[in-house]
Amino acid sequence: MTLSLATWNINSVxxxxxxxxxxxxxxxxxxxxxxxxxxxxxxxxxxxFAQRGYVHQAIHGQKSYNGVAILSRLPLAEIDSRDLCGVGHARHISAVFEAGGKVIRLHNFYVPAGGDEPDREANPKFGHKLDFVEEMKLLHSEAEAGRSSILVGDLNIAPLEHDVWSHKQLLKIVSHTPIETEGLTEAMRKGNWLDLMRQHTPEPTKLYTWWSYRSADWSAADKGRRLDHVWSSHDLGPHLEAIEILREARGWDKPSDHVPVMARFAF
Structure with a gap:
């Protein structure tokens, strides 16, 4: 059996x-x-979505802001959402499905962007982002006995040196500051998560999933960042067949500034 799963910050569905x-x-x-x-x-x-076969839908929305959804051809069960930081934002949803003889808990996250100033005192949005990532450290890939886990989403942090177009120039830019990258790396380590994108394409190869709207010619400038992620429990690692970053979607009509990332598994 195969399983294909995609994640995409659509910036208004x-x-x-x-x-x-x-x-x-x-x-x-x-x-x-x-x-x-x-x-x-x-x-x-x-x-x-239903007309295309995605009849199983887990939706957690919010007027004008945030919002996450899981659209599936496979039955979804035990749908749940967490209010990280307790501020009422629709930034997480999870569901359980079965594939390849495995029961899998799928988490879909939208981590706060954090504003422009990487200073908790001067910029409360940045403090919110750091607190959100701190709570993510409590989420473990083996939290449910007998179940595998997948975590996807726009995590709004490019954690590795080759996840950005210029490591040195972005060290003081929100999404690649040391406090953010160390926080996300610790969340991955504490939760025993596997970074499937980097399993498939190790550093030093550059990986980007986001290109700013501010760039007049995003493709030529190619100043991207890997803000979108696919993690899993370690038992799923050997089943990963491919990761596809659909770069061309950034050039589609009225695009999001993020592009879809697809993971394919074989069981």
Whole structure:
């Protein structure tokens, strides 16, 4: 059996449904995780997904901001969401599904961006981001006996030197400051998570999933960052067949500044 799973910060699901539909028609993942859906649950465009076979839907939305969703061709159970930092943001949803004889808990996260100033005192948004990552350190990949785990999403941190276009120039830029990268690395270590993207493509190869809207020619400048991630419990590592970063989606009509990342497993 094979399993294909995609994660994508869509930056408003209603605004970008044409490219979401294009992606689903072309790539047909079994499961799609979206972040920054920016709409309440009752306004989520459920029907276009259902028409394509994604009849199992776990949605946790919020008006105009945040929002996460899991759209699946496989049945979903035990749907849950966590309010990290207790501020009422829709930044996490999880569900359980079965694939290849395994029961898998899937976590979908949208970590706060953190604003522009990497200073907790001057910028409360940055403090919120650090606190959020601190709570993520409590999430363990083997938390549920007899179950595997996958964690995906826009984690808004590029943790490794080759996850950004210039390590030296971005050390004081939010998403690559040492306090953030060390925090996310510790969350991975404490939770015994496996970084599947780097398992498939080790450093020093550059990996990017995000290119700023501020760049007039994003492709030529290629000043990207790996802000989107796919982690798993270690038992799933040997089953990973491929990771695909759909760079071309950044050039589609009315794109998100993030592109889809797909993981394929064989059992």
């Amino acid at each position: 209603r605004l970008r449904m044409p490219i979401v539909e294009k992606f689903l028609d072309e790539k047909q993942p079994d499961v799609l995780c979206l972040q920054e859906t920016k709409c309440q649950d009752d306004l989520f465009p459920a029907e276009p």
